[in-house]
Amino acid sequence: MNPQRLPAWNRPVLQSVVTAVGESSHVATDPAAVERVAAWMAYEPFAPPVGGPEAPFDWGDAPEGVIDAVMLKACLDFAFTDFATGIKFETEYLGRTWSDSEAMYGCLHRAWTAGVPILDGDYLAGVGVEALDRMFTGSIPMPMLEERAAILNDVGEALVDRYQGRFHRFVQGCAPAMYAGGEGLLERLVTEFPRFDDHSDYHDRTVVFHKLAQLALWSLHLSVGPVGGVVIRDLDGMTAFADYVVPLALQLMEILEYTDALERRIASGDLLPRDSDEEIEIRAHSLYATALLTEAINRRRGPERALIIPQVDYRLWSTYHTAPRPHHLTRTIMY
Numbered sequence: 001m002n003p004q005r006l007p008a009w010n011r012p013v014l015q016s017v018v019t020a021v022g023e024s025s026h027v028a029t030d031p032a033a034v035e036r037v038a039a040w041m042a043y044e045p046f047a048p049p050v051g052g053p054e055a056p057f058d059w060g061d062a063p064e065g066v067i068d069a070v071m072l073k074a075c076l077d078f079a080f081t082d083f084a085t086g087i088k089f090e091t092e093y094l095g096r097t098w099s100d101s102e103a104m105y106g107c108l109h110r111a112w113t114a115g116v117p118i119l120d121g122d123y124l125a126g127v128g129v130e131a132l133d134r135m136f137t138g139s140i141p142m143p144m145l146e147e148r149a150a151i152l153n154d155v156g157e158a159l160v161d162r163y164q165g166r167f168h169r170f171v172q173g174c175a176p177a178m179y180a181g182g183e184g185l186l187e188r189l190v191t192e193f194p195r196f197d198d199h200s201d202y203h204d205r206t207v208v209f210h211k212l213a214q215l216a217l218w219s220l221h222l223s224v225g226p227v228g229g230v231v232i233r234d235l236d237g238m239t240a241f242a243d244y245v246v247p248l249a250l251q252l253m254e255i256l257e258y259t260d261a262l263e264r265r266i267a268s269g270d271l272l273p274r275d276s277d278e279e280i281e282i283r284a285h286s287l288y289a290t291a292l293l294t295e296a297i298n299r300r301r302g303p304e305r306a307l308i309i310p311q312v313d314y315r316l317w318s319t320y321h322t323a324p325r326p327h328h329l330t331r332t333i334m335y
Contacts (some may be wrong), residue, residue: 006295008309011179011237014291016199016208020284023203026262027281029289033255038296046311049235050225056094057109063224064168068119069112070223071167073105074216075155075195078335079143080104081244086269086326091138099322107136121165124156147333151195158193171220177234178217185220185232189213198242198334200275202284209242209283211335218310240290240313242283243335248327249316255289256282266328274332282328283335290316 008014021029059069080089080100090099093106108118116135117123129145132152136142156165163169170192171185178186190197196213199206218238220230232238240246250256258266262278272279290312298306 004295004299006291006309007234007236008239008291011239013208013210013214013239014287016206017239017284017287019205020202020207020280021288024277024281024285026259026278027285028257029285029292030255030257031292033253034289034292034296037253037255038293038300041293041312041315042297042300044315046307046315049308049311050222057105059109059112063230064166065119066224067168067171067220067230068166069108070219071171071216072108072119072124073101074212074219075151075193076104076108076148077101077212077215078333079147079331081329082140082143083271083329083331084269085140086329087140088322089136089138089140089142091136101321103138104136104142107138111135119166121156121159121163124152125160126156127152144331144333151333155193155195162192171230176231178214178232178237179234184234185217185230186210186213189216195333200280200283202277202280207280207284209287209334211242211283214238214310215241235310236308238308238310239287240309241317241335242286243317244327244329245317245321245323246290246313247282247286248323248325249320250286250289250293252320252323252325255293256285258282266326269326269329272328272330274330274334279328279330 059066080103081087088100089103090097091103091106093110098106112118127149129149132145132149133141142148159165159167159170174185174188175183177184180187190210190213196210198209198211198213200209217232221232221235225231247256251258265272291309294307294309294312297312301307
C-alpha cells in the first residue's frame with residue numbers, strides 16, 4: 001500500500017462512496033483544483049487532532065457529563081436552515097451570537113444550566129415539541145421540531161432500556177475505535193441507535209455516509225480524550241462529515257463542479273429530495289474530494305506534519321458555515 005494513501009480509503013464509508021463518484025452525472029471533482037488548493041492550504045496552521053473542548057460550553061468536570069452532552073448534540077446536529085427562506089438558526093448566548101450547529105448546542109447548554117435534565121434518558125424519552133420549541137429560541141423557529149422530538153424519544157427509550165439512561169454508559173461499553181470487529185463505537189452506534197444509520201441507495205448499491213456518527217466520535221475524542229475519556233484509536237480511518245457546508249466550500253474553491261441545472265436548482269432554493277442522485281452525488285463527492293485534498297496537503301507537509309481528514313473538514317466548515325451563498329438543501333435528519 002502507498003504510505004501516503006490514507007487508511008480511510010480501506011474503510012466502509014469511502015469504499016462505498018467511490019462507486020457513486022464513478023457513476024456521477026450531476027457532480028464532478030476536479031483533481032487539478034485539488035492540487036491548486038493544496039499548494040497553498042498545506043502551509044496554513046491546522047488545529048491538532050487532540051486537545052481542547054470541541055465547543056466553548058462548560059458541562060462540568062466529569063468526563064461522563066461531557067460524553068452525554070456531546071452525544072446528545074450529535075443526535076440533533078441537523079437542519080439549521082429554514083427550508084423556505086434559507087435563513088440560518090442563530091441564538092444569543094454568553095454575550096455573543098452563535099450560528100447553526102453551535103447555536104443549537106448553546107441552547108442545550110442554556111437549558112441544562114437552567115436545570116432541565118436534558119442528559120437523562122427518562123427526560124428525552126418523554127420530551128415533546130412544545131418543550132423543544134421553548135428550548136431552541138433564536139432567529140427562526142428551529143426546523144423539524146417534530147422529527148427532533150421523535151429522535152430524542154427513541155434515543156431516550158433505548159438509553160433507559162439498556163444503559164441506565166445515560167449515553168456515557170453506552171460509550172464506555174464499546175471498544176475505543178470506530179471499527180473493532182463489530183464492537184467499535186461507530187459499528188455499534190449505527191446498529192443500536194437507528195438515527196445514526198446514515199446511508200443511501202444509489203444505482204442498486206448502498207452508499208454509506210455516517211455523518212453524525214463519525215462527527216460524534218470526533219467530538220468525543222477532542223472534548224474528553226485529553227481528560228482521560230474517549231480516545232478513538234483509528235481516527236485515520238475517519239472521513240469528512242457529509243453535510244451542507246463542506247460541499248459549498250469545495251465548490252467555492254472550484255474543486256467540486258455542478259451541472260448548470262443543479263446550480264440553478266440550488267440557487268433558486270429548490271429542495272433536493274433525500275436519496276436523489278443529485279443529493280447523493282453532492283455528499284459522495286464531498287467525502288471523496290476532501291480525502292484527495294488531505295492527501296495532496298500531506299504530500300507537501302511531510303509525514304511529521306501530516307493531517308487526518310477531519311482536520312481538513314473543520315478548516316472548510318469553520319471558514320464557510322456562515323457564508324451567505326446558497327447551498328443545497330434536503331429535508332433529512334441525517335445532516
